[in-house]
Every structure is written in structure tokens, then in C-alpha cells.
Amino acid sequence: MTYALGGNDETDAVRIRRxxxxxxxxGLMLLAAMAGVxxxxxxxxxxxxxxxxxxxxxxxxxxxxxxLLELRLxxxxxxxxxxxxxxxxxAALQGFLRNPLAEPSVLGASNGASLGAVxxxxxxxxxxxxxxxxxxxxxxxxxxxxxxxxxxxxxxxxLSLILAGIAVGTLAVAGVSLALNLSPNPFAAMEIMxxxxxxLEDRSFTHVMLALPCIAVGIVLVAWDGRALDALTLGEDxxxxxxxxxxxxRARILVGIAVGVGGAVAVSGAIGFIGLIxxxxxxxxxxRSPSAILxxxxxxxxxxxxxxxxxxxxxxxxxxxxxxxxxxxxxxxxFVVQLMRERRSW
Amino acid sequence: MVSLAIRNLVVRxxxxxxxxxxxxxxxxxxxxxxxxxNGAGKSTLVQALLGLVASTGDILLDGQPLGRRSRAQIAxxxxxxxxxxxxxxxxxxxxxxxxxxxxxxxxxSRMTTEDRAAVDRAMATxxxxxxxxxxxxxxxxxxxxxxxxxxxxxxxxxxxxxxxxLASLDPAHQMRVMEILRDQAKRGVLVIxxxxxxxxxxxxxxxLMMIDRGRLVADGTPDTVLTxxxxxxxxxxxxxxxxxANVPLIVPIARATSRHD
Numbered sequence: 001m002t003y004a005l006g007g008n009d010e011t012d013a014v015r016i017r018r019x020x021x022x023x024x025x026x027g028l029m030l031l032a033a034m035a036g037v038x039x040x041x042x043x044x045x046x047x048x049x050x051x052x053x054x055x056x057x058x059x060x061x062x063x064x065x066x067x068l069l070e071l072r073l074x075x076x077x078x079x080x081x082x083x084x085x086x087x088x089x090x091a092a093l094q095g096f097l098r099n100p101l102a103e104p105s106v107l108g109a110s111n112g113a114s115l116g117a118v119x120x121x122x123x124x125x126x127x128x129x130x131x132x133x134x135x136x137x138x139x140x141x142x143x144x145x146x147x148x149x150x151x152x153x154x155x156x157x158x159l160s161l162i163l164a165g166i167a168v169g170t171l172a173v174a175g176v177s178l179a180l181n182l183s184p185n186p187f188a189a190m191e192i193m194x195x196x197x198x199x200l201e202d203r204s205f206t207h208v209m210l211a212l213p214c215i216a217v218g219i220v221l222v223a224w225d226g227r228a229l230d231a232l233t234l235g236e237d238x239x240x241x242x243x244x245x246x247x248x249x250r251a252r253i254l255v256g257i258a259v260g261v262g263g264a265v266a267v268s269g270a271i272g273f274i275g276l277i278x279x280x281x282x283x284x285x286x287x288r289s290p291s292a293i294l295x296x297x298x299x300x301x302x303x304x305x306x307x308x309x310x311x312x313x314x315x316x317x318x319x320x321x322x323x324x325x326x327x328x329x330x331x332x333x334x335f336v337v338q339l340m341r342e343r344r345s346w
Numbered sequence: 347m348v349s350l351a352i353r354n355l356v357v358r359x360x361x362x363x364x365x366x367x368x369x370x371x372x373x374x375x376x377x378x379x380x381x382x383x384n385g386a387g388k389s390t391l392v393q394a395l396l397g398l399v400a401s402t403g404d405i406l407l408d409g410q411p412l413g414r415r416s417r418a419q420i421a422x423x424x425x426x427x428x429x430x431x432x433x434x435x436x437x438x439x440x441x442x443x444x445x446x447x448x449x450x451x452x453x454x455s456r457m458t459t460e461d462r463a464a465v466d467r468a469m470a471t472x473x474x475x476x477x478x479x480x481x482x483x484x485x486x487x488x489x490x491x492x493x494x495x496x497x498x499x500x501x502x503x504x505x506x507x508x509x510x511x512l513a514s515l516d517p518a519h520q521m522r523v524m525e526i527l528r529d530q531a532k533r534g535v536l537v538i539x540x541x542x543x544x545x546x547x548x549x550x551x552x553x554l555m556m557i558d559r560g561r562l563v564a565d566g567t568p569d570t571v572l573t574x575x576x577x578x579x580x581x582x583x584x585x586x587x588x589x590x591a592n593v594p595l596i597v598p599i600a601r602a603t604s605r606h607d
Contacts, residue, residue: 098434231448233435234497237398237428243421243449288436 035306039076079306087301090275095229095290103275108168113265116140134266141262198269198324218260226291273331347374382557421449425501446500472496487514
């Protein structure tokens with residue numbers, strides 16, 4: 001990718017930190033694969049590796065097979081897919097808004113999805129069919145996006161989009177708080193709170209079928225504009241003078257995030273920090289151009305979220321630890337370390 | 347060679363005319379300087395030429411209305427170096443200059459050998475080859491200005507619009523940049539440069555356009571445009587005109603007391 005010429009001390013220092021794109025992608029894919037395998041192999045029921053393999057190819061104990069194929073496999077698939085969507089969205093939004101603090105929730109899409117899910121829980125619609133809650137969450141994400149478009153009407157500036165996103169996100173959070181406030185009994189409130197903490201526990205292939213198409217569409221739309229994101233390094237006018245039509249770029253990224261993150265949050269609940277941290281972890285290993293961190297952030301996000309989901313199962317607690325809690329705890333130190341490093345190198 | 351024809355161009359911002367009824371035409375092979383006081387509307391005028399701000403009137407690029415062309419087509423025809431370009435990510439110099447090739451790349455395709463050659467040529471022309479692997483945000487102001495010029499040159503478009511390319515450059519690099527622009531014009535490129543240094547503008551430009559309060563108040567060769575009366579009227583200055591070794595010199599001496607009243 002880089003075609004380095006000559007070299008002085010500073011250049012060499014940069015080169016040591018930089019990893020070639022092939023190695024970076026290879027390494028991350030290996031990590032994600034390891035995370036996926038760990039997610040299938042590790043759980044509360046101890047199943048030895050040889051029997052895991054047996055069950056996966058359709059032999060072995062039927063109970064073990066049910067645990068692996070109907071509980072752990074969908075959970076692993078969702079972990080990888082949701083993590084990929086969150087990591088990619090964070091990377092794309094940071095590039096698009098030219099703001100290293102951007103993540104999917106700044107546009108209100110994930111909060112909108114949360115509100116949709118909470119509405120499903122509050123009115124008991126969630127009990128009609130397992131697909132109702134995710135469906136309402138996706139509708140919530142779209143409603144948030146529609147409101148975002150109305151509020152930031154016509155403007156291509158990053159600031160107006162962020163302000164509109166904050167307004168939409170705050171409204172959705174207020175709605176969630178209202179549902180908690182008015183919930184008829186402590187159990188209903190508990191159910192909402194539990195969902196809000198984020199988890200991949202007890203997810204089935206119904207959830208996979210619901211989330212995967214959304215995430216696939218989201219990933220394609222969000223990853224499409226790498227080159228436009230690079231051009232935005234020169235600001236909005238600079239990008240337009242380089243032939244980028246920002247209206248299309250904006251529409252693809254926003255719709256991609258509403259569909260993809262909406263679909264992800266719909267099955268996992270609100271899981272924070274992945275979209276924020278992963279691009280920061282990846283950026284120093286690339287040439288720092290926004291397009292270079294897109295794909296690695298997706299794979300890195302898949303690996304990180306899936307490992308966090310394994311951690312949830314390994315840490316012994318009296319009631320199950322929620323995934324969103326673990327990512328938040330993981331996120332803070334990682335982010336602080338990155339912050340210190342960025343301060344030195346920027 | 348590219349041709350540009352502007353008729354009755356008007357740009358309004360919040361109801362106020364920033365560019366008023368500007369008409370001119372220009373062809374490739376010329377270095378045209380746009381001069382005028384701060385806030386006269388020079389930058390807005392060039393942004394309108396690129397279709398970056400909404401305007402009324404006609405802008406014909408090679409005889410075709412600008413609005414009929416896609417952003418990518420315009421980008422391939424006119425390279426643009428904005429004033430005070432900001433950089434949002436710490437890219438390496440070669441990556442930054444390579445952004446100039448974006449208008450030429452088909453979706454999802456990689457840079458070709460020709461693209462790389464264009465990047466190398468642009469870096470060599472702007473004298474930044476030695477900086478190729480440095481981080482663009484860590485350069486000095488002068489280095490950065492040259493790197494950004496290289497970015498615009500890398501487009502290798504038939505027209506080049508540069509907005510204050512000399513800001514933050516030392517005298518040697520100012521002259522170097524003017525020579526580069528001169529050389530581009532010699533190769534048939536239409537170069538339009540917004541300039542503040544009247545001496546350099548008079549020395550290097552084939553033609554000057556003076557903008558004052560949104561209007562094109564003078565258009566012609568430097569010696570017909572830059573006259574003592576006009577400098578008093580537009581800039582509100584008294585200037586000394588002279589020459590040394592055939593180089594025209596324009597030195598502002600004092601602010602005239604009665605520009606507007």
C-alpha cells in the first residue's frame with residue numbers, strides 16, 4: 001500500500017509502528033476465528049473439545065448437540081456479526097464526521113433501536129413472537145434516522161448532523177426513561193433494564209435470521225464510501241472538489257448504520273464502546289487514512305465483542321454478567337491508554 | 347485546451363450579494379490572477395466556478411453548463427486548492443498527494459502505475475518528494491502549503507484554481523510556486539490564482555482580474571489593471587510603482603484616508 005521513499009529516523013519510527021495491510025487483516029481474522037471457536041467451545045456446560053467437534057458434524061450426545069448448535073453457535077455468529085457492524089460503523093462515522101469520538105450512538109440510531117425494543121417490552125408485544133422485539137427495534141432505528149434527516153435537513157456539515165443526532169438520541173433516551181418510570185410493576189422495569197444492559201444470552205437462529213440480513217446490508221452500505229471518507233480529510237469543500245457527492249455518501253452511511261446497527265442492537269441490546277474503541281486500536285497500525293481502518297475495524301470489532309461475550313461466561317458471578325457491562329469496563333482502560341498514546345503521536 | 351465562460355454570475359448569501367454580475371471568459375494556457383481586498387468575494391467567486399456554492403448566471407465549461415456535469419467530471423477538469431486547507435487526519439504526505447487521483451479512479455479500483463506516476467510528478471514539481479513519508483500534519487507551514495499544492499497538481503486537470511497559494515511561504519518558495527503556476531500555464535493549463543502579493547501578480551500573471559465588493563472592476567493585463575487610482579479606490583492605499591531589473595515593483599506606502607467617503 002505505502003510506497004515509501006528514502007528514510008530518516010522519524011520515518012523508520014513510523015514504519016515500525018505501521019503493519020502491512022495484509023498482515024493486519026490476517027492477524028485480525030485469526031483473532032476473530034479464535035474468538036468464534038472459543039465462543040462455541042466455552043460455556044457453563046463443560047463439553048470437551050473432541051465432543052464439541054463430534055457434535056458439530058452431527059454426531060455425539062443429542063443434548064450436547066442441542067447446546068452447541070441451538071445455543072452456542074447462534075450466539076457466536078451474532079457476536080461476530082454484531083461486533084463487526086459496531087466496529088465498522090464507528091470507523092466510518094469517525095471518518096465521515098472527522099471526529100475521533102464519533103460512534104454509532106452519536107446519531108441516535110442505537111438509542112432509537114433501544115426505544116423500539118423497550119416499547120415492545122413495555123406493551124407486552126415482545127411476548128407475541130420472538131421476532132417482535134427485534135422488528136420494533138429496527139423500526140425504532142429507522143424512525144430515529146428519519147427524524148435525524150428532518151432535523152439536519154439538507155445540511156452536509158458534520159456539526160449539524162452531530163447536533164441533530166444528539167437531539168434524536170436524547171429524545172429516545174427520554175422515551176426509555178419514561179417507560180421505566182411508568183412501568184406497571186418492578187418486574188416489567190427489571191425486564192427493560194436487563195435488556196438495556198445488552199446480552200447475547202439465549203439467542204436462537206430466529207435472531208440470527210433477523211439480524212444477519214440487516215447487518216449484511218448495513219456493512220455493504222457503510223463500507224462503500226472509503227474513498228469519499230479519505231477525501232473528507234480535506235474537509236467538505238475539499239472532498240467535493242475531488243468529485244465526491246457528499247449527499248450520496250451521507251445517505252449510504254446513515255441508512256447503512258440505521259439498518260445494520262438497528263439490526264444488531266435489536267438482537268443484542270445496547271452494547272456500547274465497541275464502535276468507539278476498535279477504530280482507535282486499529283488506527284495506529286494503519287496509514288491512518290479513514291478508508292484503511294474500515295475493514296480492520298469490522299474484523300477487530302467482531303473479535304473483541306465475541307471475546308467479551310466469552311468473558312461474560314467465564315467470570316463467575318451469582319447472576320449472569322451482561323455483555324454491555326463487560327464492554328463498558330473493557331472500554332474505559334483501553335480508551336484511556338489510546339488517549340495517552342494519541343496525545344503523544346498527534 | 348479547456349475553456350471557461352462566465353456570464354452574469356451572481357452569488358447571494360443570506361440575501362446579500364457576495365458576487366455581483368461577474369462576466370469573463372478564459373482559455374487554457376493562461377495564468378490569470380484574481381486580486382482584490384479582503385472580503386471582496388474572490389474566494390466565493392472561485393468556489394462558484396467549481397460549483398461549490400450556489401449561483402445564478404451561466405458557467406460554461408468547454409461550452410457546456412457546469413450544472414450538467416457530475417461532481418467527478420468537474421473534479422477531473424478543474425483541480426482546486428482551497429484557501430487555508432485544513433487536514434483532519436494525520437496522513438503521510440504521499441497518501442495526501444495521492445488523494446488528487448481520486449477523481450480518476452473508478453469505484454473499487456486501485457491506483458494504476460499511471461496514477462502513481464502522476465503523484466510522483468506532482469511531488470517532484472512541488473519539491474516535496476523528500477517529505478513523502480512524513481506525516482502531513484507535522485510539517486511546517488511552508489512545507490504543508492507545498493504538499494497541498496502537490497495534491498492539486500496530482501489531479502493533472504486541464505484547469506487549476508488556487509486560492510492564496512502563497513500564504514505562509516517564504517520569498518523563495520513564493521517565487522517557486524509562481525514559477526510552477528507559470529509553467530503549468532505554459533503547458534496549456536488554465537491557471538486561476540487568487541493572490542494578495544500585487545508585485546508577484548504583476549510579474550507573473552498574463553492577465554489580472556480585480557474584484558471589489560463582489561464586482562469585477564478591472565480585467566486586463568497587469569499594467570492596465572494595477573494603477574495608482576484603482577489601488578486607492580479598491581484597497582484604499584497609496585502605492586509606489588517602480589521596477590528593478592525589469593521586474594515590476596508595487597510597494598504600498600500608506601493607507602489613503604478617503605476610500606469610501
